[in-house]
Amino acid sequence: MLSDPIADMLTRIRNATRTHKETVDVPASNFKEQLANLLVAEGYVAGVERTRLDGQPADVLRLTLKYGAKREQVIKHIERISRPGRRAYVSAENLPRIQRGMGVAVVSTSKGLLPDREARKLGVGGEVICVLW
Template sequence: MMTDPIADMLTRIRNAALARHDRTEVPASRIKAAVAEILKSEGFIADVRETEGEGPKKLTIVLKYGRDRQSAIDGVRRVSRPGRRVYVRHDRIPRVFSGLGISILSTSRGLMSDRDARRLKMGGELICEVW
């Protein structure tokens, strides 16, 4: 049994990017789809699709590469884990690599990037950091 499905998704994305794969598949859930949509809107992945087939639904995440197959994702870190939840106020949201990366937060208005949370002055659970 998997205890942290978000960490599993982030690990699959990290491993696929390091191996220079075009896409990766993860079991689908609403929170994973929301994280993937934020990564897409921030320009870290090219596309995300929900695919149905035999068995449970899956999210197909298409990775984004630049020149010389340089991945758009250099690193991913899970911050708040099931064993150690991390909550931040809007004025304490960390800047990832001086604004070159993003933090993803779970707020009372749903998942959002650190920029949106600061703009709306909303704190919440710090899900992960991507750079």
């Protein structure tokens, strides 16, 4: 059993992009699906599909990774911030600006999972799940 399934998902994405894989499979959950859809909306992942592999009891999320014209990584850095042992909550005023606005901090708010720009615009804070650029 994993103690931090979100960190596992981020690690799978990080490892897959570094080895230039086309897709990566992640055990599915509703939260992970929301996170994956946010990564698609922000342009870091090409697509996400919830499916069940043959002979597997649980669903998986199949993320189609995105690369540049010369196969350079779109996701240069991805890091878990709030962990089970150390939660990181911030107010709307203290939301981090990642790479001077070129990166994204994923924030879990009362309005759902939001990128830092949108959370700042709505004036809501929350738990900083991860950052990426």
